[in-house]
Amino acid sequence: MGEASPSHPLLELTRARVLEFVREREAVFWVFVFPVLLALALGVAFRVRPVEKLRVGVVGDEGGQVTAALRAAADLEVVLLPDGEAEQQRRAGKLDLTVLCQRGEGGEGGVRLRLDPTRPESRTARLAVREALGGSTPTLVPILAEERVTAPGSRYIDFLVPGLVGLNLMGSGMWGIGFSVVVARTRKLLKRLAATPMRRSHYLLSFALSRLAFLVLEVAAVVGFGWVVFGVGVEGPLAVLALVCLVGALCFAGLGLLVAARPRSIEAVSGWMNLVMLPMWLLSGTFFSYERFPAVTHGAIRALPLTALNDALRAVMNRGVGLTATLPQLAVLGLWGIASFVVAVRIFRWQ
């Protein structure tokens, strides 16, 4: 068990951080369990329709033959809509599939199906529609073509899960670091460490490094849950998702250190934490899109670190973009992170 030579102080400080965190059961709950429960509650609450009924829009069915065939299928809810309206509803996730009727050249008619194959409901609807229209012999209505329109992120849960990942990275970074620093200060542990030859930047860096140790688990808990329970996939490369999470976590580690740099009591640091985080809870598009705020505010909202993180996460998870498309958000996060770390080191109160 004994070690002859001492290991690097940064390693030891980080190890101490990680052990202290893991041994604090409440913190583990708030970081890992709470966001999953939140996703479950919101995901269930905002389910637009029951799972069993698949909503299919029918456009231009003059003879009524298609509508009648579809209505015969038990698990389909059929609505007749003009083309524009149907497309709008499909994009909004209110329709799982659109059936576009065409009068054929030689008297024989047919339909085109328009759907988003990345949505599980749409794939189910496709099967149901195909069966209703052509499953029995003879074929009632020929299916001429299938238009695959990929519009991922159309469900609320698709929008929500990346937001929760971002929110969780912010919360665990800020609270996790802010509280440990201020507790160490009130217990005079910071002063005791300041009396050793420990490099002060090592102490602060150990917080950032210990955050990385939990990052994988933290993100995997929420993303994995969203995938298994609600079928929220990651459309883009996992490596880019990992990079976005990494930069986001480091950014909030820096902000957490900055907020905790001066306060002498838990009450004071809690107040500052809320002051910093509450605006981002509301503005940064975690639970609803910030597009709902007036357009003039969008620039400022996008400059907030949580907005940048949420936007980048949604781009990767929902829209499947690559690294290049997330560079502006990564830059915003990087700037916040570096600036707050540098200021935190300067103004840090050791006793």
Add this chain to the structure above:
Amino acid sequence: MKRFGEVTAVAHLDLEVQRGECFALLGPNGAGKTTTVEILEGLQRQDAGSAELLGHRWGEGHDLELRQRIGVQLQDTQLGERLTVFETVRLFRSFYARGREVNETIALVGLTEKRHARVGKLSGGQKQRLALACALVAQPEILFLDEPTTGLDPQARLQIWGLVERFRSEGGTVLLTTHYMEEAARLADRVAIMDHGRIIALDTPAHLVASLGAEQIVEFEAAGPLPLERLAALPGVRAATRRNGTSTLEVAAIGEALPALLAELQRFGVGIQSLRTHQPTLEDVFIRLTGRALRDG
């Protein structure tokens, strides 16, 4: 000198601690002991005057070297409760380029059996020995101890004293603050008595006690008042004081003073409720110098 706003915590302090010496700052709470050691530890900056440690001053480019060479135990530092004893000492060991092996240090302070216990589960005395381990793991030349045994039971206090004596026997220098006169008398080669930010006496414990010129201290409580001048004028008595109804006589010759005191009490018809005599201590020196007891604060 060090000021905190309007309050001057320490003023006109002039002292020198020799290598290999154990030097104690003795005084009540608020006397400026902690401020003095923290200036020497480089944790506070003095407003005026200078402090030199191992040939260097703080803030002149040798801070890291100085920190490598000193071991510090602060007043009421609470180490992380969720780490174990071993993890805590290992963490502190990693800060020092040279130092003692972790398990050896834990054995030194007698915590081997508690090696894997969480800090939060330790008793007060064990926590204090762990704090000492965090200082000793650096194998320091100077050990700073700020009230190392405050709040500990007598047995835990003896264990800490044993550790300090062992460190000294290996050639270490100790600067200690305490408000226990037994602690200063037992551990220190020299004692500076502090009150209100000043040193009011500085000498070896034996010389300080001898400066009273008293062979014995007589304390008694009487049913009625006796004029202090009469008591001080009794044969064999050097000085008389009274606090909270207890009269204290510094007695040069107990054989003369005691019969004379009893005769005086009888003459005034005052009954005696209690009477004690003891060898003079640093406590009596402090009372003589300040008119207060150390524990009165």
